[in-house]
Amino acid sequence: MDNVSVVSHEVCSGCGACASACPKNCISMVYDQEGFAFPSVDLQTCVECGLCLKKCPQKKADRAGNDPLASFVLQDKDEECLQRSTSGGAFVCIARHVLKLGGVVFGASYDDSLHVTHIAITELLDLPKLQGSKYVSSDLKDAYRRVKDFLKEGRYVLFSGTPCQVAGLKSFLGEDSDLLLTMDLVCHGTPSQKLFQKYIRWLGEKKNAPIKQFVFRSKKFFGWSLGGECSDGKKTYPVRALCDPYYAAFLRGETFRKSCYSCKFANMNRYGDFTVGDFWGFHEMTETMALDPKKGLSMLLVNSPKGLSLLKAIEKEANVVSMDLNTVSSGNWNLYHPSVFKAIRDVIYANIDLPFDELQKKYLCHEEPFMYYVRRLRRKLLPQKLRDALNKLRR
């Protein structure tokens, strides 16, 4: 069969380049029982032109992106924007510039029911919608076709997303454009919207009011760290990453789409003009001491000459420190390898239709808040060397 049905569910990342490219519009993205989108081909309409297969980024040669040209640590000078950003605000600095040029920015946003969808914005006022990592598979809808339309109109476009989404866009468009900038994220992997929705409803039941806002990486309660916050519109609650069933399972890599575990984009060959992530190597930094790690630091890789010239244009708005690639990427495991498959992943998704309370008790283990505080106290009171020695003894 000369169509995308031959791409296995283990490999398909659900980017939808196939559906966007189909000249007969006979491919739709359909959610499976786990809650991940896969292409479904209407065989009555399909003429087997094979275009969907040609556009599938998984079918392209490996390492067809670029190796980084330069690497930096970045922190936005705009304190308000920085506070809303996951790390140091690399995304928002670049997005602001594109919007000021009259361009369009695509990124992941929550809708009113906390579904995550890629939207396009043209106003600076709308930037907060795109800021912040949503650790869930984003629905691209018709984003690729809209990018193409905006480019045809002569508008600048910034598209940000996971590496597979950026690779899908590039493959769909076929040729690069001077007007297009792309930004891929260092990506740990993406859980399904179905799992996230079940979790959000459960959280609302626990708080006795539906959850209206969810921020995975909030600096409000914990500074720049993995913690988040949620709100029912009246009250805001902290979300402790390791004590939270959804978040802890995400961090352990137990709830990702199947293809994430063999992701062909989890390496230093990048498809975006930029790659952004958290700069976890700040403990060893020397030159960047002028930047305040508590407020968040972005790791920024610039992977194309286009990216380098844009960086020059934003240098006044951000503190940008050049740093060698090894230091800047230290701690970013997913720049070198895909996340490791865990057998519990299949058990979780086989049981996804259980009430979330049961699902989390049985399969989404997380730390009890008491143990969390014991660990934090231990970290505060005991020097690193003593903690290392105790850990060795326990092993």
Ligand SMILES: Cc1cc2nc3c(=O)[nH]c(=O)nc-3n(C[C@H](O)[C@H](O)[C@H](O)COP(=O)(O)OP(=O)(O)OC[C@H]3O[C@@H](n4cnc5c(N)ncnc54)[C@H](O)[C@@H]3O)c2cc1C
């Ligand atoms: C699923 C996921 C996994 C990640 N894993 C890692 C990791 O292992 N290591 C690491 O260093 N960084 C990881 N990141 C990136 C990190 O969380 C920050 O997004 C990054 O440091 C950029 O921060 P920022 O302050 O520049 O911008 P932010 O304010 O975080 O904005 C970043 C951009 O991410 C986009 N985005 C948010 N959620 C999604 C989504 N679900 N799908 C596609 N695009 C999205 C937004 O549209 C926005 O354009 C991950 C991000 C996501 C979404």
